Amino acid sequence: MKWKVPLFDLNLEQAEREAVQRVLDSGWLTMGEEVIAFEREFAKHAGAEHAVAVTNCTAALHLALRALDIGPKDEVLCPSLNFCAGPNVISSLGAKVVFTDITSDDDLCISPEDAAARITPRTKAIMVMHYAGTPCDMDAFHKLAEKHGLRLIEDAAHAPGASLNGAKCGTLADLACFSFYSNKNMSTGEGGMITTNDETLAVRLRHLRSHGMTASTLHRHKGHAFSYDLIEPGYNYRLDEMRAAMGRVQLSRLEGFNAQRKKMDECYRTWLDDLEGISLPFSSHRGKPSYHIMPALLSPGIDREDFMQALKDSRIQTSIHYPPSHLFGWYRKQKPDQCLPVTEDVTAREVTLPLFASMQADQVELVCDVIRNYLEKREKAA
Numbered sequence: 001m002k003w004k005v006p007l008f009d010l011n012l013e014q015a016e017r018e019a020v021q022r023v024l025d026s027g028w029l030t031m032g033e034e035v036i037a038f039e040r041e042f043a044k045h046a047g048a049e050h051a052v053a054v055t056n057c058t059a060a061l062h063l064a065l066r067a068l069d070i071g072p073k074d075e076v077l078c079p080s081l082n083f084c085a086g087p088n089v090i091s092s093l094g095a096k097v098v099f100t101d102i103t104s105d106d107d108l109c110i111s112p113e114d115a116a117a118r119i120t121p122r123t124k125a126i127m128v129m130h131y132a133g134t135p136c137d138m139d140a141f142h143k144l145a146e147k148h149g150l151r152l153i154e155d156a157a158h159a160p161g162a163s164l165n166g167a168k169c170g171t172l173a174d175l176a177c178f179s180f181y182s183n184k185n186m187s188t189g190e191g192g193m194i195t196t197n198d199e200t201l202a203v204r205l206r207h208l209r210s211h212g213m214t215a216s217t218l219h220r221h222k223g224h225a226f227s228y229d230l231i232e233p234g235y236n237y238r239l240d241e242m243r244a245a246m247g248r249v250q251l252s253r254l255e256g257f258n259a260q261r262k263k264m265d266e267c268y269r270t271w272l273d274d275l276e277g278i279s280l281p282f283s284s285h286r287g288k289p290s291y292h293i294m295p296a297l298l299s300p301g302i303d304r305e306d307f308m309q310a311l312k313d314s315r316i317q318t319s320i321h322y323p324p325s326h327l328f329g330w331y332r333k334q335k336p337d338q339c340l341p342v343t344e345d346v347t348a349r350e351v352t353l354p355l356f357a358s359m360q361a362d363q364v365e366l367v368c369d370v371i372r373n374y375l376e377k378r379e380k381a382a
């Protein structure tokens with residue numbers, strides 16, 4: 001399918017190509033000076049003390065939980081309106097995933113009130129997710145964490161560059177995890193980062209990222225170490241130099257990307273504002289979002305598949321973010337009768353419209369025209 005308006009489009013220029021070429025010419029392909037520089041620049045941009053580069057955000061979330069010693073006796077809260085990576089890593093460590101509802105059909109982030117009601121003596125952490133790049137209500141989550149002695153993790157896959165009360169996502173919890181997967185605000189193909197202000201956690205993350213070893217190949221190459229010890233069993237979650245070099249360029253362009261996304265978000269809100277049958281969540285944004293995706297909610301009774309097909313017929317790509325995690329077969333087996341009313345209502349009506357940094361206003365206009373025609377035709381037929 002040749003889309004007139006794709007859901008997402010990459011934004012790569014000569015600078016990214018030159019960065020990758022520079023690495024290929026250097027003769028050092030993984031965990032070298034580019035990774036070190038990417039970590040330093042990412043930490044500075046986020047305002048965090050430490051940044052640890054990893055292969056992807058799923059690995060970042062896994063390491064974050066390992067660094068907090070989450071294991072089989074623990075419960076971890078996370079939203080069901082989520083990509084499956086968060087719940088899956090909690091589950092894979094033998095801990096219990098406690099799915100939590102979202103706040104409303106306007107605020108699609110995890111609800112602090114519902115979270116409070118799900119805390120038990122076994123709860124060890126809350127993994128919030130800044131849905132669509134709007135920061136969660138972190139003041140409320142900090143109060144909960146303090147009251148119950150819990151650790152907080154940000155799944156910030158949608159939220160590089162977003163901030164709340166002047167502090168960037170990446171500094172709003174004990175640990176924060178980012179994704180540089182192709183369709184994210186910054187793209188390196190695969191790639192991830194963990195930020196923290198806790199030095200002890202940062203040291204442990206660096207060990208766990210590379211098998212639990214105390215010295216890297218670069219250390220030995222530079223003559224800083226002859227051998228190494230193994231502190232605890234870890235993983236190979238190392239990032240390569242090509243992706244780090246690309247990531248540095250994408251990071252330097254991130255604020256511009258997010259500003260363009262914001263403009264497109266405003267166009268959608270202006271042109272869909274008076275239209276019956278569709279609404280745009282986050283009508284009053286909390287903090288400064290990163291505008292990762294453009295979720296829209298169809299009014300009850302509108303057939304979502306038919307709506308998406310109408311856009312597809314006009315060569316406009318849409319998606320769904322996300323099917324509710326608590327209703328996936330695996331999680332339903334663990335807790336067959338769980339009901340999260342707000343999540344279930346929203347996930348049945350959500351459609352994600354195209355949004356990307358190189359998108360132009362005339363593309364948003366086209367999407368909105370097709371939506372308007374569809375909804376007005378439907379109204380007349382009723």
Ligand SMILES: Cc1ncc(COP(=O)(O)O)c(C=O)c1O
Pocket residue numbers: 056057058059082083085086129155157158178179180181191192
């Ligand atoms: C909210 C969220 N968390 C985690 C991930 C996993 O990221 P990665 O693909 O980098 O492992 C994604 C990826 O789509 C995501 O959207």
